[in-house]
Amino acid sequence: MNQILDAILAPESTREDFAALPLPDSYRAVTVHKDEADMFDGLPTKEKDPRKSLHVEEVPVPELGPGEALVAVMASSVNYNSVWTSIFEPMSTFGFLERYGKLSPLTKRHDLPYHVIGSDLAGVVLRTGPGVNSWKPGDEVVAHCLSVELESADGHNDTMLDPEQRIWGFETNFGGLAEIALVKxxxxxxxxxxxxxxxxxxxxxxxxxxxxxxxxxxxxxxKQGDNVLIWGASGGLGSYATQFALAGGANPICVVSSDQKAEICRKMGAEAIIDRNAEGYKFWKDEHSQDPREWKRFGKRIRELTGGEDVDIVFEHPGRETFGASVYVTRKGGTIVTCASTSGYTHEYDNRYLWMSLKRIVGSHFANYREAWEANRLIAKGKIHPTLSKTYSLEETGQAAYDVHRNLHQGKVGVLALAPEEGMGVRDAEMRAKHIDAINRFRNV
Known part of the structure; x- marks a missing residue:
């Protein structure tokens, strides 16, 4: 691994140098273990501690197959799916690996007693398998997490509809929280x-x-002019939704849980902000009953911020805790678009406010190839900026996942893999200088 890191850090390294590097037999990775999948049985979700289930250990370098690449990972990050994996909710990811392993002799590699997790990376290509033409050893890359087989016609209009669609590092093995990752x-x-x-x-x-x-x-x-309600507007997902709304000429109404998070939204350029804790919104009377009076109070507050208009779009991801309110406050003919359910998967809402007002609920999951490429292009163009707030070492990934699990973070938290320190890898200092304030917006908050 030292030879690989030296080559990455040396500015004179060529593609030929990278192609000639010997691969190690093993590498350090963040894993969960199959024989520990029941370690949190009986505990409430919040008491399940990723620091106890995540391991940093040496694992063998996987076999490289056709259409695949091995990447030296300089850095990765923690997503909520890393938390789900670490607490074995809503189910153990080893079920995903077992099913994937039955697909072909090649995918059998993924069915192991350990799971290398992580669905983000930035690094350098080390090797490519047969049939790979667009990428060469030495290329500096990031990876999106869509893994598909594309043998079915269903996936060729929208790759997210492929019957064998999976999220790399969550539903497959050899993810990005490691020194080396295997990707398509x-x-x-x-x-x-x-x-x-x-x-x-x-x-x-x-x-x-x-x-x-x-x-x-x-x-x-x-579209331009839309009022967009964004839950968790300073968080991992919400911070990008807020930026897309502002960049696209929409009006974000940012829902946050503290004045500190509200200030982050103001720094991004948002003006309409609701601190749900400070204003005391409680959408559930108890575990079984929602409070429609709170929906109405929430809707009134939104109209105060929009000049009397209801929201066109609700950017939903908390799930159970907020979904009833989301359906209620959406304007007639509007859209509630949902991914994830970090507060619970069983959503409840009053269907009268959906069907009689011709609203739509749209399910959304990750992105297809084209959408991922377009989203990355906006980052590369400096139109959308990272929301990195803090960086951990690979050994501290358990603590990073714990912080995300307990909502102690802002934006995204990063993890250094091979990179020996923060701030490395910048190739265009002039462009960086133009955007440095936006790049550092979430730092040290």
Whole structure:
């Protein structure tokens, strides 16, 4: 691994140098263990501690197959799917690996007693398998997390509809929270030159997810002038949704849970902000009953911020806790677009406010190849910026996942893999200088 890192850090290294590097037999990776999948049984979700289930250990370098690439990972980041994996909710990811392993002799590699997790990376291509033409050893890349087989016609109009669609590092093995990752070559995209390794690794999953959910015609199809309610507007997903709304001429109404998070939204350029804790919104009377009076109070507050208008789009991801309110406050003919359910998967709402007002609920999951590429292009152009707030070492990934699990973070948290320190990997200092305030907006908050 030292030879690989030396080659990456040496400015004179060529593609031929990278192609000639020997691969190690093993590498350090963040894993969960199959024989520990029941370690949190009986505990409430919030008491499940990723620091106890995530391991940093040496694992063998996987076999490289056709259409694949091995990437030296300089940095990665923690997503909510990393938290789900670490607490074995809503189910153990080893079920995903077992099913994938039955698909072919090649995918059998993924069915192991350990799972290398992580769905983001920024790094350097080390090897490519047969049939890979667009990428060469030495290329600096980021990776999106869509893994598909594309043997069915269903996936060729929208790759997210492929029957064998999976999220790399969550439903497959050999993810990005490691020194080396195995990806399909069509997951690779150019690393933005003006960003450091950890900054470039942060947007991938959440930026692409927010793009499809809010901007794409496969999601809400946001247009100029739309009022967009964004839950968790300073968080991993919401911080990108807020930027897309502002960049696209929409009006974000940012829902946050503290004045500190409200200030972050103001720094992004948002003006309409609701601090749900300060204003005391409680959408559930108890575990079984929602409070429609709170929906109405919430809707009134939104109209105060929009000049009397209801929202055209609700950017939903908390799920159970907020979904009833989301359906209620959406304007007639509007759209509630949902991904994830971080507060619970069982959503409840009053259907009268949906059907009689011709509203739509749209399910959105990650992004197809084109959407991921377009979202990354906006990062590379400096139109959308990373929301990295803090960076951990690979050994501290358990603590990073714990912080995300307990909502102790802002934006995204990064993880250094091979990169020995923060701030490395910048290739375009002039462009970086133009955007440095936006790049650092979430830092040290």
């Amino acid at each position: 070559s069509n997951q690779l995209m150019p690393k933005p030159d003006h960003l450091s390794w950890e900054e470039a690794a942060a947007p991938g999953l959440v930026n692409s997810t927010a793009y499809r959910q809010l901007v794409s015609r496969n999601g809400a199809g946001m």
